[in-house]
Amino acid sequence: MRPPSDNRAVSSLFRVFGAGEPRVAGDVEERASRQGMHRHETAVFAVLFPLTIWVATSGPLAAMAGPFLGCLLAVPVTLLVMQLLPFILAVRSQPDQWRLWLTVCLLWAVMQCGAGGWAGMFAYFWIALAVLEIAADGVLFWRECMRWSGAPGIAWRVGLFVIPHGMVMVAAFKWGWPWFFAGGGLLAAMFCSWILSPYSQVLGPVIRSTDGERILITIDDGPDPHDTPLLLDLLDRHDTKAIFFMIGEKVLAHPDLAREVVRRGHEIGNHTLTHPQARFWCAGPSRTRREIEECQKIIRGVTGNAPRYFRAPVGHRNLFTHPVANELGLAVMSWNRRGFDAVEKDPGKVLSRILPDLAKGDIVLLHEATPIAVEVLNGVLDRIPHACGKAPAG
Ligand SMILES: [Zn+2]
Incomplete structure (x- = not known):
């Protein structure tokens, strides 16, 4: 799936700086198949x-x-x-x-x-x-380098991290400690903005919206024995399909719920094995691989379908998320609409953040296993009846 773009540039110049530029990797090979020009x-x-x-x-x-x-x-x-x-x-x-x-x-x-x-x-x-x-x-x-998968992608990112930090150390040694603090502060700000922002494309391509005609509902942190059946009934009543980003451990605990989600025509995405939301952003390559790969195995084993999409816990990717996800054939999906329903107690406030200006192609982030999950989904579906479609083709 590609993000929406009307950029048909044949040159690097207009591909990157021209209007309509999607600002994701993968442009080089797509260019050959495009007709017309910017x-x-x-x-x-x-x-x-x-x-x-x-x-x-x-x-x-x-x-x-x-x-x-x-x-x-x-x-x-x-x-x-x-x-x-x-x-x-x-x-x-x-x-x-x-x-x-x-x-x-x-x-x-x-x-x-x-x-x-x-x-x-x-x-x-x-x-x-x-x-x-x-x-x-x-x-x-x-951008092409950021699409490298597996060991080459991991080695490239280790270099990306180590080389500028080494340069800062050399500068500090040569010209004094102010260089250490200035350089270190700049590097920390850069890496934090790349890692903590669910929208940053610097570390690798992230799907933030779709080029579809409909709105895509995504529901994170399940399956949940209380919420999942209620949410499934609600989605059925509105003839709507969603992507459930599930946590591997929870799928193991409630395999029937995961199978029921698939049986009703929804898609399951990979949301890590244990949802380590406080530590995933700084996880090393082996921890990252374990979280994503184990979740993938569990979902495939339980439902028979391997997920096509990965979503990082609270949207915080680390340096190694993309190489591991690429290797497993997973596209990293973020969102462009959210109402902070995992922390907010008032469904009205959540809906007031999500609903205004909701447009086709938007990806809505919702959560289950919260006290307001059913009310929030109901509110979204009421406002956009039949607006949500099947998961986009990969
Ligand atoms: Zn989550």
């Missing part, structure tokens, strides 16, 4: 590339045939170059054509550096654009 890319292809070729050719032609005739002759020459060069170099795909023209314009720009007038202005424009393209390539490379 709307701003179309303008660059249709106007800026030809204009630059025209500026580049009109100078020498004007020197040979005079200013007016030179500028006029540069028009057919530009059209010919734009058609012939990709043909001669056998550059057919749109991403390759983008790279070809950017390279051509950059080479010309480097030669024009320091020149005045239009040519000089265009030269600086292309150099800036090339720098942005390289930065965008760096962002896409980072």
Whole structure:
């Protein structure tokens, strides 16, 4: 499942910085299968590339045939170059054509550096654009690295953690302790924001909304002998399917409930073996693997279905969540709507946080095993009758 996006860019530049950018990894291989281009890319292809070729050719032609005739002759020459060069170099795909023209314009720009007038202005424009393209390539490379699974993904993340901390230590040793506190504080703030935010895409791709037409209900922390049967009846009455993110130990304790959830057409997601909500964010690779892998085995053993989605306890992932989840074929799912129903006692307050502006594609986070679980689900389903559909295809 992909997050919603209208970004059809063929270049790294517009893929990363263009509007509609989904800001998740996996863009590189998707790019090849996409048709069309980003709307701003179309303008660059249709106007800026030809204009630059025209500026580049009109100078020498004007020197040979005079200013007016030179500028006029540069028009057919530009059209010919734009058609012939990709043909001669056998550059057919749109991403390759983008790279070809950017390279051509950059080479010309480097030669024009320091020149005045239009040519000089265009030269600086292309150099800036090339720098942005390289930065965008760096962002896409980072995202690809964040998709590595298993041991390579874990090793990469250990390096990611150790290398900047080592650099801070070296800086502190060389230039004094203020560097240690400034660098350490900056690193701590960065890593905390990546790990503790359920929405951060830096450590790996997280599904925060769907590209479906409906609203997706997700219910965490079950199964629960009191709540699960009531929630299932409620969902049936509203002809709605949900994803239940279940805790492995609870599935072992109530296997019939887990089977009943599947029998009624809902999906079960992996929510760790023991739900270590206070410690999961700082868990090492082996603890992370045990929590996710054991839960996966239990759910598959009890229901016959292996979960497709993983949700971290309270949304706190650690450095090793994504490599382990990727290895087990699990997509990490977060949410974009929640009412803090696990701690709030008033269902009205929970609903007032969830319901306003609820829109198609939203993923709603609810909990069971709370005193208000049934009231909250009832309130959500009452407001959006038949709006919730089956779990998205993986
Ligand atoms: Zn939970």
